[in-house]
Amino acid sequence: MNDSLHLTLEEVHALAFEALAANGFSAAQARAIADTVTAAERDLCTSHGLFRIAFYVNALNNPDVDPTAVPVVSELAPAVVHVDGRFGFAPLALEMGAAPLVEKARAQGIAALCLNNIYHIAALWPELERVAEQGLAAFAFTAALPYMAPAGGTRPLYGTNPMAFAWPRKDHPPLVFDQASSVTARGEIQIHLRDGKPIPVGWAIGPDGEPTTDPETALKGAQLPFGGHKGAAIALMVELLAGALVGDLFSYEAAAKDTGTGAPLGGEFLIAIDPGRCVRDGDREKQLAHAEQLLQKIGEQEGTRLPSDRRYAARKRTPTEGIRIPRTLHQTLVAYTRES
């Protein structure tokens, strides 16, 4: 345990906030990012936890990024909210859009949130969980940088474009899945490269379009979608929703604007639906109880688990037990707080 360090979740938040604030992030941007990072550590999603602070700070090497941006919320239609992120990061923009999205979904039955000009390097489940905790079903879509080839193609064009979905539960955190359109996260390939290990067949193709198990060749080539052309269709859908629909960049356009920081500029699209407005009797309790019957049927089969089960299991422990992070990561973050 000498190479790792114990932190409470409060310490995680303070460390994240201070590292960002010391690097020119406004208090509002830093706090929103620290919330997201802390939520990830709480759920033991390490790759989206404190590890990611360096990505945010590094993104400032792109002169277009504004760590003090104040997002602007407006209405585009009775059921459509707009947030202009003003070239800041996603967490604050998403937080500011959530309440009007929820309000509109309740009033109209279904509503959308269109975000522009944000740098999104977090998971999508935090924004969906926030909406679903208000009793709504919800979707989120965002593009990324071009790492995947279109179906039948060989050159990168689509991002690893995640699609996320949330369903509200009674007396339980929402069911949420948040899945990339690619077979695997890019970081997994990078870890194989670092460790000198081959990657499984099916993860990627090389620049020649042929399947490869060499991580270096894979990173120069293109990642593959999950489920072949079906996953590629989902990646295409995400490009259209988070790009053309909300009037923002496709992954390949985000790449053209990136200065090598790996933080893509772009849009995000969310949908929120009020179950109580989708049935004639308006009995939302009955709908949620019905859903629980399905979830119970799943649980009756040995070996199953729900998409968010693992995160929620972690969440039961970490608020009291805290978490551990690598000592080297802690040193990096502490150095950030002194570097301002």
Place this chain on the structure above:
Amino acid sequence: MNDSLHLTLEEVHALAFEALAANGFSAAQARAIADTVTAAERDLCTSHGLFRIAFYVNALNNPDVDPTAVPVVSELAPAVVHVDGRFGFAPLALEMGAAPLVEKARAQGIAALCLNNIYHIAALWPELERVAEQGLAAFAFTAALPYMAPAGGTRPLYGTNPMAFAWPRKDHPPLVFDQASSVTARGEIQIHLRDGKPIPVGWAIGPDGEPTTDPETALKGAQLPFGGHKGAAIALMVELLAGALVGDLFSYEAAAKDTGTGAPLGGEFLIAIDPGRCVRDGDREKQLAHAEQLLQKIGEQEGTRLPSDRRYAARKRTPTEGIRIPRTLHQTLVAYTRES
């Protein structure tokens, strides 16, 4: 060519309509189904063409099915339309819901269509194409009968639950994908059984939960989702949307109500979004032109094609050239028209 027969699309429609009308379908139900079946033949989607008329007629062996049902349209919320299919078939209910859905999406920016009490044994692309032709992006979700196991499980619970998406195009039919959550259609396994051929590894597991290449064992076991747990998550999402959200049956509940006809009773959920209401300048032309840039980039890569390309290529020929159907199928349909 002696075992096949040439038909114009007009003849396809008339044959479908007459076979249904002679079996007790109302003119409205028969015409709506014939439209869907003809659209499938036009696009050379043979499995959803005239071949399917027997499924509709066979469904009448279930006494709950009403082939003369008159769907009832109502409003559940400013952005939510409801159609009660009254235990008739999906095509007429979907047709009647389309105009109010489009109207609401234009007025509110985004809108939903919740359908109940329909028997859905068609593809989803016809209903999405109708909405996207009005310039809207759209989703559709429907459950089926329990043929797939949940992630990690071994017993059937989810349907092969399709999710479909459409994007409007200028001077071109919409881009549409309509894909089951399973690796392959159930019919493909049945065809392998008929032909005495093994199925590929990865399509299904047997009742013992082990991978199988025997089609008979596969049909007794469970089909597998595309992309492993990611496809299973999509199947779960579809159950929640077309079941709990719209207050209708899950796939396993539909099975309990099916009398062996294979036509599942249940719900469907559609979302329509007006791109012009999702951007500040309201310039929909610019959005569609932007999307075309992405589609062009895809086309620049050799070997690619868009999800609906094959159907649209067929559609250019069949209205003048007509289509061919097996003579045995024609005989079956002609017999139907005399059986009333």
